[in-house]
Amino acid sequence: MQSAPFEIEKAPPLVAFALRPLPLPLLSKALTALTRSVAGRHPSMFRRLGPFASARFVLDPTDLPFVICLSPDATNPHVILHRSPQHGDAKIAGPLAALLGLVHGAFDGDALFFSRDLVIEGNTEAALALRNAIDDAELDIGAELQAMSGPFAGPLRRAIILAQALTGLCLKRPENGGYC
Amino acid sequence: MEIVCPAGTPASLRAAVNAGAHTVYCGFADETNARNFPGLNFDRTEMGEGIAFAHGHGAKVLIAINTFPRAGAEGIWHSAISNAAALGADAVILADLGLLHYAAQNHPDLRRHLSVQAAAANADMINFYATSFDVKRVVLPRVLSVPEIAAINAETQVETEVFVFGGLCVMAEGRCSLSSYATGKSPNMNGVCSPPSHVDYREEDGVLKARLGGYLIHSAAKGEPAPYPTLCKGCFTAAEKSGYLFEDPVSLNAEQLIPQLQAAGVTALKIEGRQRSASYVAQVVQNFRAAVDALAQGHSMPAGMLARLSEGQASTTGAYKKTWR
Numbered sequence: 386m387q388s389a390p391f392e393i394e395k396a397p398p399l400v401a402f403a404l405r406p407l408p409l410p411l412l413s414k415a416l417t418a419l420t421r422s423v424a425g426r427h428p429s430m431f432r433r434l435g436p437f438a439s440a441r442f443v444l445d446p447t448d449l450p451f452v453i454c455l456s457p458d459a460t461n462p463h464v465i466l467h468r469s470p471q472h473g474d475a476k477i478a479g480p481l482a483a484l485l486g487l488v489h490g491a492f493d494g495d496a497l498f499f500s501r502d503l504v505i506e507g508n509t510e511a512a513l514a515l516r517n518a519i520d521d522a523e524l525d526i527g528a529e530l531q532a533m534s535g536p537f538a539g540p541l542r543r544a545i546i547l548a549q550a551l552t553g554l555c556l557k558r559p560e561n562g563g564y565c
Numbered sequence: 566m567e568i569v570c571p572a573g574t575p576a577s578l579r580a581a582v583n584a585g586a587h588t589v590y591c592g593f594a595d596e597t598n599a600r601n602f603p604g605l606n607f608d609r610t611e612m613g614e615g616i617a618f619a620h621g622h623g624a625k626v627l628i629a630i631n632t633f634p635r636a637g638a639e640g641i642w643h644s645a646i647s648n649a650a651a652l653g654a655d656a657v658i659l660a661d662l663g664l665l666h667y668a669a670q671n672h673p674d675l676r677r678h679l680s681v682q683a684a685a686a687n688a689d690m691i692n693f694y695a696t697s698f699d700v701k702r703v704v705l706p707r708v709l710s711v712p713e714i715a716a717i718n719a720e721t722q723v724e725t726e727v728f729v730f731g732g733l734c735v736m737a738e739g740r741c742s743l744s745s746y747a748t749g750k751s752p753n754m755n756g757v758c759s760p761p762s763h764v765d766y767r768e769e770d771g772v773l774k775a776r777l778g779g780y781l782i783h784s785a786a787k788g789e790p791a792p793y794p795t796l797c798k799g800c801f802t803a804a805e806k807s808g809y810l811f812e813d814p815v816s817l818n819a820e821q822l823i824p825q826l827q828a829a830g831v832t833a834l835k836i837e838g839r840q841r842s843a844s845y846v847a848q849v850v851q852n853f854r855a856a857v858d859a860l861a862q863g864h865s866m867p868a869g870m871l872a873r874l875s876e877g878q879a880s881t882t883g884a885y886k887k888t889w890r
Contacts, residue, residue, distance in 0.1 A: 437603065490576075492842075501773065504768055513761045514604035517602070520574060520577075520843055521574035521577075
C-alpha cells in the first residue's frame with residue numbers, strides 16, 4: 386500500500402472551470418438519480434443513518450463553484466446544487482479530492498479532520514452517522530454510474546478511468562483498498 | 566504475536582481480516598460497548614455474518630461488552646452476552662464484575678477477556694479475575710511500562726494483550742468522569758466519550774473552535790492539527806498560561822517496541838479505533854502485520870508510515886517509556 390499523500394490536492398482549475406457553466410438543475414437531477422440508484426443498491430447505508438436519514442446535509446467541495454444539499458431520506462432521496470452558501474443540519478466541507486476519497490474509502494475521515502482537510506459544522510452526530518454509513522457501504526461511484534448506463538457501461542468505465550488519470554481525482558473505488 | 570484489530574462496521578471487519586488481522590474486536594449497536602457512536606457497530610445479523618466471514622478466513626472475533634450496566638437495565642448487557650455466545654463469538658471482552666459472574670455462570674464455554682476498562686494493573690488483581698471468573702486474557706491499561714508488564718507476566722498465567730496504536734486515555738481507565746461532567750453522559754456506562762450530540766465545531770477566521778457541552782475546550786489555529794473533542798485533550802488557560810492540562814493530543818504508537826513487548830511475555834497487540842474507517846483499519850493492520858511477521862522471521866522492524874493517521878499527527882510511546890513531564 387502506498388503511504389498517504391500529505392497534501393490533499395485541490396481540483397484542477399480546469400475541472401472547476403468546466404463545471405461553472407453547467408446548469409445546476411440538470412446536475413441536481415442527475416445526482417438525485419444517482420443517489421436513488423445508490424439507495425436501491427445499498428439499503429443498509431440508509432438503515433445505518435438511523436434518525437439522521439431525514440437530515441439535510443450540506444456537502445461543500447471548497448474548490449468547486451457550488452455546494453451540494455443532500456437529503457438522504459430512503460424513500461425519496463434527493464440532491465440539489467446551489468451556487469450560494471446553504472444551511473443544513475450538518476455541513477461537511479473540504480476539497481473535492483478529499484470528499485471523493487472519503488466516499489471511496491481511500492482516506493480516513495478522522496485523519497482528514499486531524500489535518501484540517503475536512504471541516505465539520507452543525508450537528509456533529511448527523512455528520513458522524515453519514516460518514517460511518519458511507520464508509521460501511523463501500524461505495525463506488527464509477528460502478529454506480531455504470532449500473533445506471535446500460536449498454537454504455539463499458540465506454541463509461543473507460544471514460545471514468547481516463548478522467549481519473551487526467552484529474553487525479555478518486556472517481557472509482559480503488560482495487561484491493563489503498564489509494565486512487 | 567497476535568494482532569487484535571478494531572472494527573466499527575462490517576466493512577471494517579472485512580478490511581481487517583483481508584489486511585491480515587488474526588483477531589477482530591467489535592461491538593453491538595447499543596450502550597453495551599464503549600464506542601456507542603451513531604452509524605457505528607453491528608446489529609445481531611451483521612455480527613453473525615461478520616463472525617462467519619472472519620472464521621471463513623481463519624480469523625477470530627471478540628465482542629466488546631465492556632461498559633458498566635446501569636442499575637435496573639442489566640438485561641440489555643445479559644442479552645448481549647447471550648447473543649455473543651449464540652452467534653459463535655470467540656470471546657467476550659468484559660469489565661464489570663457482575664457481568665463476568667453472569668457470563669461465567671450462564672455461558673461457561675464462552676471465553677472471557679478482561680477489558681482495559683477494568684483497569685487491572687497488577688498480577689494480584691489479574692489472578693483474582695482468573696480464579697473467580699476463569700478470565701483467560703487481560704487487556705492491560707495504558708499506564709504500565711514494559712518492565713512492569715514483564716513483572717506481571719512473570720506472576721500470572723493469564724494472557725496479556727497491550728495497546729500498540731491509537732488514541733490514549735488519561736489516568737486509570739474505567740473511571741473517567743470528564744465527559745460525564747461536561748455532557749451528562751458517561752463513557753463507562755453509556756459507551757460514549759464526548760458524545761457527538763454534545764460536540765460543536767465552528768471555524769471562525771480560520772480558527773477551529775471545538776466545544777463540548779457548551780464548554781470551549783480547544784482552539785486550533787489555521788494550519789494546526791485538530792484533536793478529538795475530548796476534555797482530556799483540551800487546551801486550557803490558567804494564570805495566563807495555556808497548555809494541555811491532562812494530555813497532549815497525540816496517538817500511541819508502540820510499533821518499535823514490539824520486540825521488547827514480546828520479550829516481556831505479551832500474547833497480543835491491540836489496535837485502538839473502532840470509530841475509525843475501514844481505510845484506517847486496513848492501513849494500520851497491514852503495517853503491524855508486517856512488523857510482527859518481520860519479527861517472527863528475525864528481520865528488522867520495518868519503518869512505520871502511520872503518522873498521518875495519528876491524532877495531532879504526532880505519536881508517543883506513552884507509558885511504555887515513561888518520559889512524561
